[in-house]
Amino acid sequence: MDLRPPLHRRLTFAHWVAIDALVALLLAAALFSSAQVPRPHLGMPAAAGGGLALGIAATVVIRRWRPLFALVVALAASLVSAFFGFTKDPMVALALVMYMVAVARPPRVAIVALAVVEVAIVLGACFASPAVLSSDHPWDMTGEVVGTGVVQLAAWTVGVATRQARAYSQGLREQAERQAQVKVEQARRAISEERLRIARELHDAVAHSMSVIAVQAGVGHYVIATRPEEAAKALAAIETTSRAVLQEMRGLLGVLRDETPGDGREVLPPVRGVADLPALAEQTTNAGVRVSLQVRGVARALPPGVDLAAYRIVQEALTNVVRHAETDHGRVLVTYGEGDLEIEVTDDGLGADGYGGADDPIGFAGGHGLVGVRERVALYGGDFSAGPLPLRGFRVAVRIPTDAR
Numbered sequence: 071m072d073l074r075p076p077l078h079r080r081l082t083f084a085h086w087v088a089i090d091a092l093v094a095l096l097l098a099a100a101l102f103s104s105a106q107v108p109r110p111h112l113g114m115p116a117a118a119g120g121g122l123a124l125g126i127a128a129t130v131v132i133r134r135w136r137p138l139f140a141l142v143v144a145l146a147a148s149l150v151s152a153f154f155g156f157t158k159d160p161m162v163a164l165a166l167v168m169y170m171v172a173v174a175r176p177p178r179v180a181i182v183a184l185a186v187v188e189v190a191i192v193l194g195a196c197f198a199s200p201a202v203l204s205s206d207h208p209w210d211m212t213g214e215v216v217g218t219g220v221v222q223l224a225a226w227t228v229g230v231a232t233r234q235a236r237a238y239s240q241g242l243r244e245q246a247e248r249q250a251q252v253k254v255e256q257a258r259r260a261i262s263e264e265r266l267r268i269a270r271e272l273h274d275a276v277a278h279s280m281s282v283i284a285v286q287a288g289v290g291h292y293v294i295a296t297r298p299e300e301a302a303k304a305l306a307a308i309e310t311t312s313r314a315v316l317q318e319m320r321g322l323l324g325v326l327r328d329e330t331p332g333d334g335r336e337v338l339p340p341v342r343g344v345a346d347l348p349a350l351a352e353q354t355t356n357a358g359v360r361v362s363l364q365v366r367g368v369a370r371a372l373p374p375g376v377d378l379a380a381y382r383i384v385q386e387a388l389t390n391v392v393r394h395a396e397t398d399h400g401r402v403l404v405t406y407g408e409g410d411l412e413i414e415v416t417d418d419g420l421g422a423d424g425y426g427g428a429d430d431p432i433g434f435a436g437g438h439g440l441v442g443v444r445e446r447v448a449l450y451g452g453d454f455s456a457g458p459l460p461l462r463g464f465r466v467a468v469r470i471p472t473d474a475r
Contacts, residue, residue, distance in 0.1 A: 083134070090130050097163050098127035101151075119156035122147050126163045133170040138183070140167045145187055149194040160218040161191070165225035172229025173236075184226045191218050266445070272319075279315035282357040283308050285392065289358070307356045343377035344369070344404060344411075347384055351402065354388045359417075360399050361388065367406030376470055379446045380404070380411055386443050387415035387466040395419025395464060410452070410471050418463040443468070 101123030129144040144164040151157045168187060172180040195215045290304035344365075351361035372380070384402055391400040397419030405412040440456055443466065447454040452470040459465050 087131070087134060090134065093166070094127040094130040094163075097130060098124055101126055101157055101159060101163075119151065119154070122151040122156060126151065130163050130166050133167045134174075137167065137170045137174050138179075141171050141183060141187070145190055149190060152194060158214070160214075160221045162221070165221045168222050169225040169229040169232075172226045173233045177230070180226065180230065184222065187222050188219050191215060191222070276315060276319070279311045282311045282353055282392070285357040286311070307353075311353060342381040343374075344372065344380050346381055347402065347404065350381070350385055350388065354392060354400070357392050358398060359388070359392050359395075362399070362401045363404075364402070365404045365406075369406055372411065372472055376411065376450060376472055379450065379470060380413060383413055383443050383446060383466075383468055384415060386440065390440070390464075390466075391415070391417045391419065397463075407469075407472075409473060410469050412469045413467070415466045416459065416463055418459075420462075420464075440466070 102120050125147045126144055129140040129147070133140040141164070144161075144167045148159075148161045148164050151159075152161075164187065168183065171183045175183070192215060286304040286307045290301040290308070293304075294301035347363055351363045354361045384404075388400060388402070391397065395417045397417050400415065400417040403412075403414040403416075405414075443456070444454045447468045447470060450470050452468055454468050456466045457464070
């Protein structure tokens with residue numbers, strides 16, 4: 071936001087210098103004309119007055135580069151010119167320079183500059199030339215001093231107000247830039263979270279199904295010659311699993327085509343939940359790992375995001391059992407608490423050796439599955455743990471608050 075008028079916004083520094091030069095020419099003409107009036111009783115030639123007039127006007131040109139230097143020169147030249155009676159000008163050039171000092175310099179410096187100028191004007195009047203005071207047209211010294219002081223104070227006040235207005239406008243611009251930057255960062259974060267969420271859903275949807283398909287394909291290949299009926303069952307399981315994963319893939323592609331950003335917690339179609347765990351257990355059993363599913367507590371409706379997270383957590387844990395544990399049995403325990411949902415998936419397989427070895431007991435090196443589980447649990451402020459059991463096997467345990475938003 072810029073509070074300056076539209077024309078003011080288009081003026082560059084060079085334009086302002088050109089304007090200052092034009093004003094300086096006008097002032098020089100006025101002051102030089104005044105200095106040429108014969109004053110033989112003052113003891114100073116008119117040429118000296120002309121030189122002072124040009125020096126005073128020149129300070130208006132340089133005020134934007136060296137405001138304090140210009141102020142000193144303008145004050146000295148104006149006082150000398152007034153002292154010898156070359157001008158009755160209320161030090162307009164000095165006021166223009168004073169304005170720039172108030173605009174361009176810190177408040178403390180501007181206040182000191184104003185005080186010095188006002189005191190110098192009073193002292194200049196006190197020590198004015200007797201010839202000036204006794205001339206045919208004597209100045210009204212009191213009115214002259216007051217008028218000149220008021221002109222300087224007015225210029226200084228306008229300069230301070232201009233500086234404050236510019237600071238306010240700059241503050242508004244910086245605030246708008248910060249807000250715009252915050253919006254950009256929020257958009258980037260939303261995109262990153264959306265990508266992470268879709269990647270997590272894609273992994274969970276595909277990894278388990280492809281593991282089942284791979285196992286069933288191996289079984290079918292092994293028994294097709296001796297037990298064609300078992301091979302047919304394996305092919306039927308592959309068909310069912312592949313149709314299900316294709317359905318989920320279509321849902322994910324639909325989300326990718328949707329330009330409306332999500333908050334990272336809404337449920338992606340098709341909706342899965344704890345109620346679908348028996349079908350998941352059966353699917354895993356068909357893949358060669360018998361799953362014992364047990365539900366404790368009073369089942370109740372869960373928030374959609376928590377319901378989906380619970381399903382995906384069990385799905386990923388069972389996928390790891392199929393892929394890494396080298397066992398034919400897994401256990402799933404779901405417990406409904408008063409304000410949370412606890413899930414425990416265990417097996418009696420290879421333990422740490424199946425999940426990346428002793429250096430990687432949680433299996434992070436093997437993929438992103440358990441990392442995704444941890445992210446899901448953290449999203450709802452829950453607790454996550456995964457590791458080998460004391461003797462044999464592996465355990466994944468989570469707790470998710472069911473009142474998460």
